[in-house]
Amino acid sequence: xxxxxxxPMKRFMDLDHMDASTGFKRQYSPGKYESEQLLxxxxxxxxxxxxxxxxxMIRRLPPTATFQMMSKVPKTLLSGPGAAGAEAQDLxxxxxxxxxxxxxxxxxxGKRFTFERAAELGVKSVVIDHKxxxxxxxxxxxxxxxxxxxxxxxSSEDIFAQALNLIKTLSDDGVTGEADAIASFVELxxxxxxxxxxxxxxxxxxxxxxxSARDKHQTRACLKAAGLPTPxxxxxxSKAEVGAAGKHVGFPAVLKPVSGAASLGVKKVCTMRELExxxxxxxxxxxxxxxxxxxLIKGDPASTGGVNASANIDLTVLLEQYLDGPEVDVDVVMxxxxxxxxxxxxxGPTMEPYFNETWAVAPSLLPKDQQTALRxxxxxxxxxxxxxxxxxxVECKYTSTGPQLIEVNCRMGGGQVHECNYRTWGVDMVEExxxxxxxxxxxxxxxxxPLTAVAYCYVNASKSGSVKDLLxxxxxxxxxxxxxxxxxxxxxxQVVGPDTGMPTWLCDLLVxxxxxxxxxxxxxxxxxxxxxxxx
Numbered sequence: 001x002x003x004x005x006x007x008p009m010k011r012f013m014d015l016d017h018m019d020a021s022t023g024f025k026r027q028y029s030p031g032k033y034e035s036e037q038l039l040x041x042x043x044x045x046x047x048x049x050x051x052x053x054x055x056x057m058i059r060r061l062p063p064t065a066t067f068q069m070m071s072k073v074p075k076t077l078l079s080g081p082g083a084a085g086a087e088a089q090d091l092x093x094x095x096x097x098x099x100x101x102x103x104x105x106x107x108x109x110g111k112r113f114t115f116e117r118a119a120e121l122g123v124k125s126v127v128i129d130h131k132x133x134x135x136x137x138x139x140x141x142x143x144x145x146x147x148x149x150x151x152x153x154x155s156s157e158d159i160f161a162q163a164l165n166l167i168k169t170l171s172d173d174g175v176t177g178e179a180d181a182i183a184s185f186v187e188l189x190x191x192x193x194x195x196x197x198x199x200x201x202x203x204x205x206x207x208x209x210x211x212s213a214r215d216k217h218q219t220r221a222c223l224k225a226a227g228l229p230t231p232x233x234x235x236x237x238s239k240a241e242v243g244a245a246g247k248h249v250g251f252p253a254v255l256k257p258v259s260g261a262a263s264l265g266v267k268k269v270c271t272m273r274e275l276e277x278x279x280x281x282x283x284x285x286x287x288x289x290x291x292x293x294x295x296l297i298k299g300d301p302a303s304t305g306g307v308n309a310s311a312n313i314d315l316t317v318l319l320e321q322y323l324d325g326p327e328v329d330v331d332v333v334m335x336x337x338x339x340x341x342x343x344x345x346x347x348g349p350t351m352e353p354y355f356n357e358t359w360a361v362a363p364s365l366l367p368k369d370q371q372t373a374l375r376x377x378x379x380x381x382x383x384x385x386x387x388x389x390x391x392x393x394v395e396c397k398y399t400s401t402g403p404q405l406i407e408v409n410c411r412m413g414g415g416q417v418h419e420c421n422y423r424t425w426g427v428d429m430v431e432e433x434x435x436x437x438x439x440x441x442x443x444x445x446x447x448x449x450p451l452t453a454v455a456y457c458y459v460n461a462s463k464s465g466s467v468k469d470l471l472x473x474x475x476x477x478x479x480x481x482x483x484x485x486x487x488x489x490x491x492x493x494q495v496v497g498p499d500t501g502m503p504t505w506l507c508d509l510l511v512x513x514x515x516x517x518x519x520x521x522x523x524x525x526x527x528x529x530x531x532x533x534x535x
Contacts, residue, residue, distance in 0.1 A: 031153025031155075032044075032153070032154060033152055033153070033154060033155060033156045034153075036156050037156065038188065039286065041188075042191040042195075042207070042214075043156040043157075045156045045191055045192060046157070046195055046199075048206065049198055049207075058201040060201070064179075064438075065178070066096075066181070067180075070095060070439070070440065077091060078091065078092065078440065078441040079441045084444070084446070085445065086445060088443060089443075092435055092440050092442075093431070095440055096121045096122060096123055096431070096435070097123070098123075098124070099123055099124065100145070100176040100177045100178065100179055101123050101180060101183055101434065101437060102127075102170070102179050102181070102182045102183070102196075103126065103128070103182075103185075104128050104129075104183075104192055104193050105133075105152075105186040105189040106127050106129050106133050107185055107186040108134075109134045111185055111186075112138075113418070113430070114185050115127070115135070115138055115143050116143060117430040118430070121434065124145040124177075125138075125143070126148060126179075127146070127147050128150055128166060129147070129149070129150070129152065130149065130151070130152040131151075135147065146176060148166050156192070160192060160195060160196070163196060164200075167179050167182070167200065179202065180202075181204075182197050182202055182204065182437065183433060183434065184411065185430075186411075187409065187411065190205070190411055191207065191211065191214065202439075203389070203437060205387060205390060206387075212386065213408045213409070214410075216258050217233065217235055217258050219381075219405070219407065219408065220233050220320070223381060223384060225384070226384035228377065228380055228384060229377070229403065229404050229405075230404075230405075231320045231404060232249045232321040233318055233319065233320035234248050234249055234318075234319055235258060235316055235319075236319055237316050239279065242276055242279050243272070243276075245275075246272045246275045249321055251272075251322075253322050254268055254269070254319070254320055254322050254355075255267050255268075255275065255318075256317060256318050257317055257318070258316045258317060258318045265285050265286050266355045268322060268355070283317070323397045323404050324399050325397050325399040325400060326346060326366065326397065327346075327347040327396070327397050327406070328344050328346055328364060328396050328397070328398065329344070329394070329396075329413065330344050330345075330378035330394040331343050331345070331393055331412075331413060332378055332391070332394055333390075334382065334392065334442075335389050335435075335441050335443070336388070337383075337388045339375075339379045340442050340444055341425075341432075341444045341446055342378060342379060343421060343425055344364040344366070344371045345360055345361065345363065345420060346365055347359070347360050348360065348457070351498060354501075354502040354503070356460055357457075359456065359457035359520065359524070359527075360416070360420075360455065360456055361453070362420050362421075362450075362455075362516065363450045363453065363516055364516070365517060365520070370403075377403040378405070381394065381408055382394060382408055387410065389436050390433075390436045391412045391429055391436060392408060392409065393413030394408050394409070395407050395409070411433070412429045412433050413429075415456075416456045416508070416510055419483070419510065423451065423454050424450050424451060424454055425450060426445065426446070426451055427445075427446060452512055452513070453512070453518065453519040454510060454512050454519055455511050455516070455519040455520045456510040457523055457527060458488070458506075459507045460504070460505060461503045461505075461506055462497055462498070462503075462530075463497035463499060464494075464496050465494070465495065465497070465535050467490065467492060467495060467534055468533045468535045469491075469532070470487055470490075470532055473485050473507050475531075476531055479526075481511050482510075483510040484508070484509070484510050485509050485510075485531065486507060486508040487506075487507050487532070488505045489505075497534075506531075506532040509527070511523050
């Protein structure tokens with residue numbers, strides 16, 4: 001599971017945030033906004049509008065420049081039988097050109113490619129983020145049209161009000177037009193983006209849908225109401241409720257934060273004693289988190305930064321039935337209420353009890369009927385939460401009793417997800433995100449057969465110690481079929497192995513071959529070479 005940004009949950013030394021003068025990682029205590037969105041979303045953001053209020057808002061506001069251009073294009077060109085062809089896709093790109101899109105939060109520097117792709121499409125990008133964001137430099141480089149600083153340490157309601165004002169006055173200086181769309185590739189910003197779009201009458205997710213997707217317990221309730229498969233689950237609000245929860249769900253089970261903390265705090269429990277012990281451990285872990293550019297990491301006792309979550313954050317956790325079977329990702333593009341693209345990729349077995357990710361391969365190696373069942377569940381789950389358009393990263397399992405949903409992420413997946421879909425199926429999830437944000441009907445061009453096969457992994461530390469050698473990693477980059485081999489640590493860094501706790505990710509490998517099994521076998525062989533030496 002990923003909280004997102006450009007990399008998976010920060011179980012590694014984040015090279016993107018090294019202080020150039022000291023060589024050490026910068027950490028800071030989060031403000032109210034980040035704390036709320038990480039562990040108590042939607043926090044103090046405005047409540048969603050009613051359908052009547054939303055309709056009235058849209059009627060009061062003039063149409064965007066992009067909408068006016070689309071109104072002159074015959075609908076069949078974008079939504080008709082031939083709308084999935086090359087000419088229609090080029091038309092969508094032309095409609096993007098010259099549009100003004102506001103991005104809330106830039107994420108980590110690995111997200112740079114999203115803004116570069118927007119620039120290639122002729123989009124005038126405006127980034128609203130903290131004044132110290134790396135993305136401020138994109139303005140000087142000509143990648144974005146504007147960088148608007150905002151104090152991201154404020155409460156969610158204050159940031160909403162200030163961002164709304166900045167967007168309303170965007171065109172006053174003549175550098176850009178009025179906002180045609182608002183978007184983000186950062187998980188924490190999705191609830192804020194939804195509410196900004198609603199307030200300005202712009203295309204976007206319903207805030208209620210986003211809130212349901214980010215609340216694991218509410219997600220389960222929506223699935224149950226829609227008659228979709230749902231594992232047994234119950235909320236635990238205090239230590240006194242642990243015993244009854246264990247009896248209700250049974251064992252094995254999974255303990256996880258109810259809000260958006262992703263894999264941190266997720267643990268498998270097999271007995272009542274483990275549940276009691278791990279509940280205390282999980283609450284303690286959530287209470288000592290540190291945030292770096294919107295990503296959660298474990299607190300460093302030597303650092304003054306950290307989240308005192310127990311004081312102002314909801315520490316409610318969810319206990320749910322353990323789901324056996326292989327895990328998959330289903331990357332979905334929806335438009336006009338229906339799925340237009342849905343690709344299944346396989347995830348390797350996670351390292352339990354912490355559910356650390358290992359490897360992934362695309363396209364999926366599962367039987368076609370299982371892939372179809374997983375795709376159908378992913379799409380049905382997305383619809384039942386209230387979504388009708390956009391890009392989604394859906395996580396599922398094919399269990400002994402059939403497909404089950406893990407979670408719906410209402411944005412493009414992080415890490416290697418973009419590269420994986422682009423290389424395997426030729427679908428650019430960045431431009432599909434921009435089309436959805438602008439309200440342009442989507443019909444990605446999808447080949448009948450995959451273009452290639454890719455496999456990728458985050459290499460977990462097999463033992464605790466310090467990093468002694470990275471040369472093996474650098475030599476991998478020269479191998480045929482290796483797309484990238486990126487360090488996720490540095491020489492001399494202290495790392496954690498499974499003998500001590502949640503393993504540190506050492507490096508990020510991505511390879512390409514003609515067939516998925518061939519790609520996976522090649523990746524696993526590279527992993528066995530132990531490219532990052534720890535002693």
